[in-house]
Amino acid sequence: MNIDIIAGARPNFMKIAPIISAIKEKSEAGFNISYRLIHTGQHYDKKMSGDFFEQLGIPEPNINLEAGGGTQAEQTAAIMVRYEKVLMESKPDLVLVVGDVTSTMACAIVAQKLHVKVAHVEAGIRSGDWTMPEEINRMVTDSITNYFFTTTEIANDSLRKTGVTDDRIFFVGNTMIDTLLKNRTKFIKPSIWDELGLQAGSYIVMTLHRPANVDEEGKLKELLQEIIDNSENLPLIFPVHPRTAKILQGLGVSSERLHMVEPLGYLEFNYLVEKAKAVVTDSGGITEETTVMGVPCMTLRDNTERPETITIGTNELLGTNPKAIKPAFGKLFKGEWKKGGIPELWDGKTGERIINALLKLES
Secondary structure: OEEEEEEOOHHHHHHHHHHHHHHHHHHHOOOOOEEEEEEOOOOOOHHHOHHHHHHOOOOOOOEEOOOOOOOHHHHHHHHHHHHHHHHHHOOOOEEEEEOOOHHHHHHHHHHHHOOOEEEEEOOOOOOOOOOOHHHHHHHHHHHOOOEEEEOOHHHHHHHHHOOOOHHHEEEOOOHHHHHHHHHHHHOOOOHHHHHOOOOOOOOEEEEOOOHHHHOOHHHHHHHHHHHHHHOOOOOEEEEOOHHHHHHHOOOOOOOOOEEEEOOOOHHHHHHHHHHOOEEEEOOHHHHHHHHHHOOOEEEOOOOOOOOHHHHOOOEEEOOOOHHHHHHHHHHHHOOOOOOOOOOOOOOOOHHHHHHHHHHHHHO
8 A cells, every 4th residue: 555645834744754653663563565755745844844854753755845935826736736746657555645735625626636535633523714815725635525623522423523424534642742642752842931930830832823913013013912911920921923923013012021932843842832831823823732741822823623622621711812811810829721532542542553554444
């Protein structure tokens, strides 16, 4: 069984690492399985991609489509045109896509049009928000997927409602958590730890990048000011996404406690998250990691495609109204934040389950 594994953006790399590891183990054990790693080039900043390959032990891609940059449509088109050429020369038995980025949707479409089956890892999650490009990517990908690998029973139910039969749904858990658990003992103290004199439980980590939060300068300024005003005297560590960095220039928000730093590698960033008092974010993936590490998480979004991080985990959905920040910090500093638990099958063995399922399908 020959599998094309598609990766194009930072979250993909965390999700494919356990799958590649499981394929290698099965291959070494004598199973007929191999893979070709296709990097679409959707993220081309070294801190957003290259570091992940090095730190997570992912081999160099077999093929790099180098399709970064441009608008949503331009990027989708570039990936599709270049991946089609790859498949015209050599088809795998299966194309495996992960998550909800442009690369996932684009390569799934190309594969199906050339009659190659598609497996979608992290299938079935939904926010219900069609203003998010990721939601469109999820819906399109799942509408043409053959095999669905899911993170929760919520995702299973979502797929069933669209007519997907149970024989095509595989509840396997979360590969992102496989990567987290495997690397938790390898986290690296970033240089800013000593430079700023940080102490465990005595700082806040922030990440903001979604258009709803950062595209309007006035809104972003108000969000940052509310965080600064209500975080007591704790340092605020803000690894700045390239998209956000451009908008922050000239915004005029400043505090001696607000430390904007370059994007961090996976091991450095999670070192900070694990020891933080809390995380303020608009990222979906980070809410999963904070749930497993038991770190309070405030999500500045009006919806989430990962409701289990709220119903089971340590995450709370604050919305995008800056006025919601003060009461949330009040709860945190009073020691009233929920403890949370870990969702079913988020146990570090998801990659293995995925490959076992694919081998059974092939037999």
